[in-house]
Amino acid sequence: MTPAARVQTAIECLDRIAAGDPAERVLTRWARGARHAGSKDRAAVRDLVFDVLRRWWSSAARGDGETGRARMVGYLHDTGADLGAVFTGAGYGPAPLEAGERPTDAPIPELASFDCPPALADELKSSLGPDFAAVMQALRDRAPVFLRVNLSRISRESARAALGAEDIETLDDDLSPSALRVTKNARRVHLSKAFRDGLVDLQDGASQALVDALPLAGTTRVLDYCAGGGGKTLAMADRHRARYVAHDGLPGRMADLPERARRAGQSIELVDTRELSSQPPFDLVLVDAPCTGSGAWRRSPEGKIRAGRSMLDNVLSLQAGILRDAAHHVAPGGTLAYATCSLLDEENIRQAEEFLLNAVGYKIDFTQTWTPLQGGDGFFLAVLTRR
Numbered sequence: 001m002t003p004a005a006r007v008q009t010a011i012e013c014l015d016r017i018a019a020g021d022p023a024e025r026v027l028t029r030w031a032r033g034a035r036h037a038g039s040k041d042r043a044a045v046r047d048l049v050f051d052v053l054r055r056w057w058s059s060a061a062r063g064d065g066e067t068g069r070a071r072m073v074g075y076l077h078d079t080g081a082d083l084g085a086v087f088t089g090a091g092y093g094p095a096p097l098e099a100g101e102r103p104t105d106a107p108i109p110e111l112a113s114f115d116c117p118p119a120l121a122d123e124l125k126s127s128l129g130p131d132f133a134a135v136m137q138a139l140r141d142r143a144p145v146f147l148r149v150n151l152s153r154i155s156r157e158s159a160r161a162a163l164g165a166e167d168i169e170t171l172d173d174d175l176s177p178s179a180l181r182v183t184k185n186a187r188r189v190h191l192s193k194a195f196r197d198g199l200v201d202l203q204d205g206a207s208q209a210l211v212d213a214l215p216l217a218g219t220t221r222v223l224d225y226c227a228g229g230g231g232k233t234l235a236m237a238d239r240h241r242a243r244y245v246a247h248d249g250l251p252g253r254m255a256d257l258p259e260r261a262r263r264a265g266q267s268i269e270l271v272d273t274r275e276l277s278s279q280p281p282f283d284l285v286l287v288d289a290p291c292t293g294s295g296a297w298r299r300s301p302e303g304k305i306r307a308g309r310s311m312l313d314n315v316l317s318l319q320a321g322i323l324r325d326a327a328h329h330v331a332p333g334g335t336l337a338y339a340t341c342s343l344l345d346e347e348n349i350r351q352a353e354e355f356l357l358n359a360v361g362y363k364i365d366f367t368q369t370w371t372p373l374q375g376g377d378g379f380f381l382a383v384l385t386r387r
């Protein structure tokens with residue numbers, strides 16, 4: 001595909017996403033039908049679509065319209081691209097720009113310039129305070145790719161050297177002693193020997209920092225109540241030897257965990273909700289709760305364009321129910337660690353405080369937050385101890 005044809009394909013995908021189709025489904029459907037598209041084309045179209053999703057409002061304001069085409073005009077203009085070279089109509093590219101389609105350089109509304117979802121602007125402003133503008137700006141760009149080094153198997157320095165031998169360049173990252181930031185050939189990580197041998201895994205740097213902060217020392221039984229793909233289960237298991245049990249309300253989400261655990265040389269027991277009810281209580285229960293994902297909007301920008309008050313209200317009641325249920329599995333003297341990748345106080349500190357109002361015998365030990373200004377995703381952690 002020519003670069004212009006990739007742009008036209010991204011425009012068509014954006015129109016479907018704007019109509020409500022999930023981005024992953026739109027991209028998968030297009031890729032299945034596009035026999036002419038190679039892996040580089042698929043990656044380029046995906047990148048373009050996700051770039052525009054990250055800049056949903058500024059691209060519409062700059063391109064003066066809400067179609068995929070207007071947004072693409074606004075986005076490409078914002079990045080300094082030569083629109084005349086792309087919008088030629090040649091090689092399956094987008095048709096030439098008409099007179100009324102010129103992008104604007106006039107000032108655009110402040111919220112649009114931050115690409116802040118209007119429906120949650122007040123919540124984001126009050127939660128982020130003086131960091132609001134800087135965090136929203138950071139969320140307009142792609143997330144860095146981080147690796148977690150399995151330090152029980154290899155040092156960070158040796159992992160960096162092993163990756164470097166396959167032309168994958170990385171830098172140590174301050175977020176965590178296990179974190180490497182990939183600076184070259186991130187797309188090759190999956191194919192590398194270090195990855196296949198379980199010496200490194202893909203994991204955001206703030207996720208790793210969050211696991212560093214968990215009071216795992218002295219625990220012998222640990223439950224990851226919302227384990228999903230098991231990123232945090234595996235990070236915990238690499239840091240501290242204990243028996244790890246993984247659970248998820250949607251067990252299908254854990255489908256990759258056995259293979260990831262095998263690669264990492266870890267043993268993780270997977271249970272469903274019924275099996276969990278007959279397990280003895282745990283020293284530490286991690287609840288990495290479903291949330292708006294606002295801290296990870298760089299990585300999953302579709303969440304930003306779908307965000308709204310009713311979605312937030314739904315996750316708030318889901319989180320409250322999950323906390324109540326998970327608390328039943330904490331042993332006396334044990335720890336309930338509540339985490340989200342949200343930037344919103346309502347999902348974070350206020351959710352933890354609400355839980356404490358009704359849960360007898362718990363107190364907050366400490367809380368910690370990370371924002372994209374530290375380089376990784378935004379995260380919140382409340383460590384609650386049970387008497």
Ligand SMILES: C[S@@+](CC[C@H](N)C(=O)[O-])C[C@H]1O[C@@H](n2cnc3c(N)ncnc32)[C@H](O)[C@@H]1O
Pocket residue numbers: 225226227228229230231232233247248249250253288289290291322
């Ligand atoms: C933020 S994700 C977890 C990510 C995972 N811990 C990781 O590090 O990769 C939240 C998970 O909560 C799960 N979930 C949703 N409702 C749940 C429930 N009622 N009980 C337990 N897990 C639930 C979702 O299926 C999802 O996998």
